[in-house]
Amino acid sequence: MKIIFSPSKSQKIEKFNIQGTLPMYLEKTSRIVKLLESYSQTKLKNFFTISDTLADRTFHQYQNFNSNTGHALASFTGSSFKALSKNSYSALEFNFMQKHLVIFSALYGILRPLDILSGYRLDMNNSPFSDVILYQYWEEEMTKFFAEPDIILNLASQEYSKMMPNQYKSKIISIHFLVLEDGAEKTVSVYSKQQRGMMLDYIIKNKITEPKKLRKYSSEKFVYDTQKSTSCDYYYIYKK
Numbered sequence: 538m539k540i541i542f543s544p545s546k547s548q549k550i551e552k553f554n555i556q557g558t559l560p561m562y563l564e565k566t567s568r569i570v571k572l573l574e575s576y577s578q579t580k581l582k583n584f585f586t587i588s589d590t591l592a593d594r595t596f597h598q599y600q601n602f603n604s605n606t607g608h609a610l611a612s613f614t615g616s617s618f619k620a621l622s623k624n625s626y627s628a629l630e631f632n633f634m635q636k637h638l639v640i641f642s643a644l645y646g647i648l649r650p651l652d653i654l655s656g657y658r659l660d661m662n663n664s665p666f667s668d669v670i671l672y673q674y675w676e677e678e679m680t681k682f683f684a685e686p687d688i689i690l691n692l693a694s695q696e697y698s699k700m701m702p703n704q705y706k707s708k709i710i711s712i713h714f715l716v717l718e719d720g721a722e723k724t725v726s727v728y729s730k731q732q733r734g735m736m737l738d739y740i741i742k743n744k745i746t747e748p749k750k751l752r753k754y755s756s757e758k759f760v761y762d763t764q765k766s767t768s769c770d771y772y773y774i775y776k777k
Contacts, residue, residue, distance in 0.1 A: 538637055538686060538687070538688040538689070538690060538746045538747075538748070539637060539638075539639055539683065539686040539688070539689050539690070540637055540638050540639065540689075540690045540692055540737065540740065541639050541641060541689060541690070541691055541692065541693045541697070541698070541700075541701065542617070542638060542639065542640050542641070542692050542693055542733070542737060543617065543640070543641060543692075543693045543694040543696070543697040543733075544609075544613050544615075544640055544641065544642050544643075544648070544697070545613045545614060545615025545616075545617065545618055546615065546658065546660075547613070547614045547615050548612050548613055548614060548656050548657075549612060549614050550605050550606065550607040550612045550654075550655070550656050551607045551608070551611040551612055552606075552607045552608050552611055553608050553610075553611050553623075553631075553651070555608075555628075555631060555651065556651070557608055557651050557652065557653040558635070558649060558651050558652050558653070559652065559653060560645045560646075560647070560648055560649075560652045560653070560654065561646070561647055561649075561652075561678075561682075562645065562646045562647065562675075562678055563645075565646065565674070565675075565678070566644055566645050566646070569644055569659070569665060570599060570602050570644070572665040572666070573599045573659070573665055574599040574600055574602060576596075576599070576665075577596075578592050578593060578596040579592075581595050581596050581599075584663065584665070585658060585663060587658075591658070594658075595658045598655070598656050598657055598658065599657070602655050602657075603655050604655075605655065605656060606653050606654065606655050607653070607654065608650065608651050608652070608653065608654075609640055609648040609649065609650055609651070609652045609653075609654050610623065610634070610638075610640070610650035610651070611623060612654060612656070613640070615730065616727065616730035616731050616734065617730045617731070617733045617734035617737070618734060619731075619734065620731050620732075620733075620734025620735045620737075620738060621734050621737065621738050621741075622738055622742070626741065629744075630741050630742065630744075631650070631651065633741060633744050634650045634741050635649050635650055635651050637746070638650050638737070638741075639682075641693060641697040641700050642654075642659075643659040643660055643661045643663070643671050644657050644659045646675045646678050646679070647678065647679075647682060659671075660696070661696050661697065661699070661700070662696070672699060672700060675700060676702065679700055679701065679702050680702045680704075683701065683702065683705050683708070686708065687708065688708060688710065688748060689701070689705065689708045689709045689710070690709075690710050690712070690740075690748055690751075691709050691710065691711040691712060692712055692733045692736060692737055693733075694730075698711070706769075707769075709769060710748045710768075710769055710770070710771060711769065711770050711771070712733070712736065712751075712771050712773070713770060713771065713772045713773065714728055714729045714732040714733075714759055714773050714775070715772060715773070715774050715775070716728060716774075716775045716777060717774050717775065717776045717777060718777045722774065728757075728759075728775065731757075732756065732757070732759055732773070735756050735757070736751070736754060736756070739754055739756070748771070751771060752766075752771070754773070755773075757775070758775045758776070759773040759774065759775045760773060760774060760775075761773055762774045
């Protein structure tokens with residue numbers, strides 16, 4: 538089983554007290570970096586539609602790429618990653634997640650938890666190429682990488698879930714967190730991000746490789762819904 542997870546825009550480059558690994562597709566990453574490091578600060582600001590402060594930070598990230606590096610899992614700091622017990626995982630748990638967890642990235646394609654990355658800013662919708670979008674750019678790598686796993690557990694956002702090749706849909710079990718309020722079910726981003734991290738933490742600590750075991754998962758009043766769920770979509774409902 539492979540677990541797919543989204544990165545976060547927010548980052549603080551840090552390392553665990555453990556040896557890192559190299560990302561698998563550095564040659565393709567370097568092509569993107571070379572393009573973005575050729576951009577002026579003004580061009581980066583317009584490209585990403587960001588503030589002067591963020592443009593300055595992003596400009597220096599690409600001008601000094603590889604000068605400040607850390608482990609992928611340690612360096613992403615978004616809501617999903619804050620729900621992880623980053624500083625208390627055992628060597629066995631790190632080995633488990635290194636084998637099963639995949640963090641998608643617009644810049645690196647695929648990151649394993651202990652892969653060494655540099656701070657960056659790039660989303661799937663920000664392609665620096667004039668003739669190809671990033672989903673297409675990473676398509677060959679995704680197709681080869683996911684040919685082997687028999688089950689793919691989708692804990693990624695919609696933006697990053699789309700990196701999965703269409704031919705592997707039958708392998709994917711997607712996790713959904715819904716809030717039931719005033720008779721209507723809806724996705725609340727802040728809850729979904731937090732719950733994805735909490736479920737991933739649960740999977741790591743219990744070393745789960747059979748998705749059916751996740752039907753027993755419950756957290757912060759989110760409970761598995763047997764009626765709404767199917768073999769390829771697991772729904773967890775929080776009834777307000």
